Amino acid sequence: MIYEAASEAVVLFFLFVGFTLGLSFWLGRKAKSSAGYFAAHGEIPWFVNGIAFAGDYLSAASFLGICGMIAFYGYDGFLYSIGYLAGWIVALFVVAEPMKRLGKFTFADALDARFNSRGIRTAAGISTLAVSIFYLIPQMVGAGVLVQPLLGFEHWQGVLLVGAVVIMIVVTAGMVSTTWVQFLKGSLLVIFSAILTWLILDRGFEVKSGGEDGYQFTTWKAPRSVLKSYDVPIPELGGRRIVKPEGAWKDSPEFLRLKDADSDRITYWFLESENGVESVNVVEAQSITKQTGQPDLVNGETLGTKKGEAELHPVGFISQLPNEQKSTGPVGLGSFFSILQNSKVVLWRSKTVKVSDDTTTTVYYQKETPGSHILRPGEHPRFAGIRGTNFWGRLNFISLMLALFCGTASLPHILIRYYTVKDEQSARKSTIVGIASIGFFYILTLYLGLGAMTSGAMDVTNSNMAAPLLARSMNTWLFAAISAIAFTTVLGTVSGLILASAGAVTHDLVNNFRSHPLTDAQQVRVAKIASVFVGGIAIVLGIVFKGLNVSYLVGWAFSVAASANLPALIMILFWRGATRQGVIAAIITGMTSSLGWILLSADTFQKVYGIDSGGYTPFTQPGIVTIPLGFVTLIIVSLLTRDSRQESLQTGSP
Amino acid sequence: METRSNPLGLTLFCVYLVIYTGFVLINAAAPQFMDWTPLAGLNLAILYGFTLIIIAFVLSIVYGFLAGQRDKQTNSENQGGAV
Numbered sequence: 001m002i003y004e005a006a007s008e009a010v011v012l013f014f015l016f017v018g019f020t021l022g023l024s025f026w027l028g029r030k031a032k033s034s035a036g037y038f039a040a041h042g043e044i045p046w047f048v049n050g051i052a053f054a055g056d057y058l059s060a061a062s063f064l065g066i067c068g069m070i071a072f073y074g075y076d077g078f079l080y081s082i083g084y085l086a087g088w089i090v091a092l093f094v095v096a097e098p099m100k101r102l103g104k105f106t107f108a109d110a111l112d113a114r115f116n117s118r119g120i121r122t123a124a125g126i127s128t129l130a131v132s133i134f135y136l137i138p139q140m141v142g143a144g145v146l147v148q149p150l151l152g153f154e155h156w157q158g159v160l161l162v163g164a165v166v167i168m169i170v171v172t173a174g175m176v177s178t179t180w181v182q183f184l185k186g187s188l189l190v191i192f193s194a195i196l197t198w199l200i201l202d203r204g205f206e207v208k209s210g211g212e213d214g215y216q217f218t219t220w221k222a223p224r225s226v227l228k229s230y231d232v233p234i235p236e237l238g239g240r241r242i243v244k245p246e247g248a249w250k251d252s253p254e255f256l257r258l259k260d261a262d263s264d265r266i267t268y269w270f271l272e273s274e275n276g277v278e279s280v281n282v283v284e285a286q287s288i289t290k291q292t293g294q295p296d297l298v299n300g301e302t303l304g305t306k307k308g309e310a311e312l313h314p315v316g317f318i319s320q321l322p323n324e325q326k327s328t329g330p331v332g333l334g335s336f337f338s339i340l341q342n343s344k345v346v347l348w349r350s351k352t353v354k355v356s357d358d359t360t361t362t363v364y365y366q367k368e369t370p371g372s373h374i375l376r377p378g379e380h381p382r383f384a385g386i387r388g389t390n391f392w393g394r395l396n397f398i399s400l401m402l403a404l405f406c407g408t409a410s411l412p413h414i415l416i417r418y419y420t421v422k423d424e425q426s427a428r429k430s431t432i433v434g435i436a437s438i439g440f441f442y443i444l445t446l447y448l449g450l451g452a453m454t455s456g457a458m459d460v461t462n463s464n465m466a467a468p469l470l471a472r473s474m475n476t477w478l479f480a481a482i483s484a485i486a487f488t489t490v491l492g493t494v495s496g497l498i499l500a501s502a503g504a505v506t507h508d509l510v511n512n513f514r515s516h517p518l519t520d521a522q523q524v525r526v527a528k529i530a531s532v533f534v535g536g537i538a539i540v541l542g543i544v545f546k547g548l549n550v551s552y553l554v555g556w557a558f559s560v561a562a563s564a565n566l567p568a569l570i571m572i573l574f575w576r577g578a579t580r581q582g583v584i585a586a587i588i589t590g591m592t593s594s595l596g597w598i599l600l601s602a603d604t605f606q607k608v609y610g611i612d613s614g615g616y617t618p619f620t621q622p623g624i625v626t627i628p629l630g631f632v633t634l635i636i637v638s639l640l641t642r643d644s645r646q647e648s649l650q651t652g653s654p
Numbered sequence: 655m656e657t658r659s660n661p662l663g664l665t666l667f668c669v670y671l672v673i674y675t676g677f678v679l680i681n682a683a684a685p686q687f688m689d690w691t692p693l694a695g696l697n698l699a700i701l702y703g704f705t706l707i708i709i710a711f712v713l714s715i716v717y718g719f720l721a722g723q724r725d726k727q728t729n730s731e732n733q734g735g736a737v
Binding site: 079081085088092093097334335338341375376377386395397398401402405425428436439443 | 682703
């Protein structure tokens with residue numbers, strides 16, 4: 001789809017970003033010391049910190065990624081909502097209070113509280129950097145996605161804009177401004193998502209055969225016998241002529257290429273066959289053809305908005321409602337699902353065909369899907385394994401859900417938020433506020449995603465755009481507000497991640513290796529330099545990983561965090577036998593094994609390296625192997641090094 | 655380092671862990687159960703999913719209340735001991 005900027009959206013957006021930056025500069029005056037820069041002097045009220053948790057945690061993955069996945073595949077995206085929230089139970093019941101009690105600035109503080117070890121600090125610092133950078137990628141990808149329809153910018157321009165603004169926020173004021181930006185964003189995100197949900201319920205459902213641009217997709221019923229009649233007008237197909245399949249098209253018999261009756265324009269159609277029936281449904285598809293050195297073709301015409309040019313039609317509609325209704329009118333919180341359960345929705349799938357060395361065509365085709373399938377797990381290719389016969393598919397699912405459960409309490413940018421409140425009680429209370437607001441938002445994601453799925457406003461090429469496009473289908477001002485909030489969502493989370501990275505670089509890496517500790521002012525200066533550096537890396541990665549679903553990328557970050565950090569954190573809290581060597585070994589083993597697993601998985605080969613058949617791991621998600629591996633490593637190494645632990649405890653040396 | 659045990663937190667954690675594990679295992683082993691619509695036309699996938707989110711909130715409130723009581727009791731005991 002071609003996005004054009006709406007002036008009210010641009011005005012509201014810049015007002016919002018301007019206010020955020022202004023707030024940041026104003027608050028920045030108060031945070032000159034390292035205690036202020038890294039931990040807001042521990043003076044953030046617990047309620048504000050709780051909402052800031054939501055602002056920190058509800059990232060682009062939650063808002064854009066989950067809504068997009070639900071909009072394209074149904075319930076499967078909601079599995080992420082469930083897993084992300086469940087992780088807060090670990091944070092509240094196991095980690096929150098000890099973190100506050102043991103730490104000061106970074107996640108490594110808590111790990112290192114018993115040993116005062118240079119090695120633990122280094123390992124924890126590196127792990128913080130690795131997890132934060134992994135987590136930054138989807139945020140930056142999300143930023144590029146958002147700015148595209150809002151301001152009409154290219155993806156890379158959006159990433160650059162977010163990177164620059166975030167670096168400015170972090171460099172000016174550190175944790176104080178980051179907290180208030182996150183508080184603002186967390187509150188607005190939850191409030192506006194609730195408004196959007198109310199509008200979805202009020203709008204109800206309506207049977208349609210096309211999206212909001214009014215274009216009606218055609219379906220022809222044709223006898224199978226005519227499908228081999230090439231280059232002659234076929235009345236059953238509106239006089240169109242079938243193009244004989246050649247080259248790569250021979251391997252895609254599910255598609256029919258038709259020439260218009262009155263021109264040579266080629267359009268693409270999907271053959272929907274029913275077993276034992278002599279006729280087939282020839283269903284209109286959409287296509288993008290990319291040719292080196294020539295403009296892209298959309299549905300057989302040059303991409304553009306002028307006369308004679310074409311752009312992809314927005315999609316997402318219900319083809320059948322229960323009791324042959326045409327529309328439902330407003331629906332309730334429960335009837336929203338029960339109606340959808342008994343309806344049929346047209347989803348869109350895609351296939352890319354490499355026609356020649358310099359030409360590829362991606363065909364987007366309709367797949368009418370029963371609502372009962374949309375509202376159950378297993379529709380998305382990533383989760384389809386649970387309905388298959390392959391054991392690894394089921395294990396992959398368990399592995400992902402384990403990583404989501406264990407990942408939250410291992411995310412450095414979440415853990416450092418415990419240092420911004422005054423005591424353990426405040427840490428606990430702020431976590432409860434966080435769970436309430438985050439849980440409420442995650443319930444809304446199912447309404448938002450399914451509302452987007454049936455809004456007629458979806459872009460078939462980009463699932464990440466579902467939530468903003470849903471808002472645009474309601475009202476331009478709402479779209480502007482939602483986009484600005486989503487943009488601030490990215491700002492809030494990216495600020496937190498960069499701050500966590502900067503803290504790790506300053507305290508766990510630079511300060512750790514100096515004979516004389518850095519002064520207060522030097523610590524803040526090093527952190528600011530590190531912020532610029534990490535922000536630069538995030539910008540580059542955000543541009544490189546443009547096409548991936550952001551929620552999917554966050555799943556990886558959770559796996560790395562859970563594998564590298566959780567075993568060390570839990571065992572230090574609950575096992576007196578843990579040694580510094582055991583902790584270091586667990587962090588390094590968990591981090592390298594999970595990273596290695598991800599980089600060698602078939603999914604990465606396909607989606608990142610562009611190699612369709614490859615991969616050396618039996619399934620994609622590493623958590624079920626690498627999290628226990630971290631625990632086992634810590635126990636074995638601790639048992640083997642028990643004497644040196646006693647020695648180090650007695651002498652206090654690292 | 656001093657680690658204080660937190661039996662209340664660990665008990666509630668185990669309660670949630672059992673419910674969450676049940677959800678994951680049903681999906682992995684017998685996903686067809688998720689199609690079942692036991693209540694008001696809503697299937698088990700939606701009911702169980704919403705329940706997991708709501709129970710997380712309920713348990714956190716219970717924990718907040720009981721841990722607050724525990725802290726008050728500990729504080730009063732400490733003050734009594736000091737006198």
